[in-house]
Amino acid sequence: MTDGLVTALGAAHQVGSRFLASGNIEIGNHVYRKVGGLNFELDIIWSTVIAGFIVLVLGLVMARRATPGVPGKLQLFFETVVDQVNHLVESTVGPSGTRIVPMAVALFLFILTANWLEVIPSAPKGSTEYLPAPTNNVNLTYAMALVAIIIVHAASIRARGLRGYFRHYTRPFMVFLPINIIEEITKPVTLALRLFGNLFAGTLMLLLIAALLPVYIVPFGDILWKLFDMFIGFIQAFIFALLFIVYYGMATSVEEAH
Numbered sequence: 001m002t003d004g005l006v007t008a009l010g011a012a013h014q015v016g017s018r019f020l021a022s023g024n025i026e027i028g029n030h031v032y033r034k035v036g037g038l039n040f041e042l043d044i045i046w047s048t049v050i051a052g053f054i055v056l057v058l059g060l061v062m063a064r065r066a067t068p069g070v071p072g073k074l075q076l077f078f079e080t081v082v083d084q085v086n087h088l089v090e091s092t093v094g095p096s097g098t099r100i101v102p103m104a105v106a107l108f109l110f111i112l113t114a115n116w117l118e119v120i121p122s123a124p125k126g127s128t129e130y131l132p133a134p135t136n137n138v139n140l141t142y143a144m145a146l147v148a149i150i151i152v153h154a155a156s157i158r159a160r161g162l163r164g165y166f167r168h169y170t171r172p173f174m175v176f177l178p179i180n181i182i183e184e185i186t187k188p189v190t191l192a193l194r195l196f197g198n199l200f201a202g203t204l205m206l207l208l209i210a211a212l213l214p215v216y217i218v219p220f221g222d223i224l225w226k227l228f229d230m231f232i233g234f235i236q237a238f239i240f241a242l243l244f245i246v247y248y249g250m251a252t253s254v255e256e257a258h
Contacts, residue, residue, distance in 0.1 A: 047134040051114040055106070081105055088242065093249035100248050103151065107144070108241040111135060115199060115233025119226050133233075136199035138192065145192035148244045156251035191243055198236050202229040 031042045062074045071079060085104050089097040118133035134140045157165045169180045205225055 041137065041139075043132055044134045044137045044140065047117055047131055048114065048140060050131070051110060051117060051134060054113050055109045081108065085241070085245075089245055092245050093252065096252065097245070097249060100151075100155075100245065104241045104245055107148070107244060108237050111144075111195070111237035111240055112234060114140075115237060116230055118199070118202060118233070119230060133199055133202075135195055135236075136202070138196045141192040141196040142188070144195075144240075145188040148191065149188040149247070152244070152247045152251045155248055159252040187247060191240065195236050195240055198232055202232060205229075 033040050033042055058074065059078070062078050065072055066075050082101065082105055085101050085108070086098070089101055089104065093100070114135045115133055117131055118136070120131055153165075156168075160168065169184075170177050171180070202225070209225060
């Protein structure tokens, strides 16, 4: 049975590889416009704007309809998210971390909305998606990771002072200086690639389902995978916000003098 399973998986891998190599599956097919010698992926830009607009509008609607009495569904959702982030920040950073709660909530809601755009069918012409999840593009994930890490380092300088900030790179011994520097460099890289890789894998799976399954099974396969993809999108949004909070807590912790 084991040999048969290995053989079947190997055959499926070879079929998928042939499809990819033959060009029947196009990955990263975007709507480009060239401005000043630079290529702009318009579908990613407007998907990012739409995701941000959705979060902004929902927040404004919730603020306008907020009531101290029985909350509505939208208010209950926002209050639940804020309360959970508050508890997470207090347990990870402490009371001093309350200033990053709005940023963590904004990151979570924006990434969640951007991830769930993938569920909306938007490919009327071939394989070109007109409303892709912008988080499956590495440019956006790198930008978000860079902003998060800049905030973390600015908070570290404010908490430790400039001298203490540079001194922490030599902890616990001077020999750890290159290791600590590499660790700080890899934080935004891993933060960005983790989100991008999971979302890109979801897009790739949809393309493989369309290429490998019979036509009459493809819609059911797409529905099942997109439901699973929504769960993955939620987990990845949570992990991104959580790591931002953890990095902030590590950056603002001050070693006690002995």
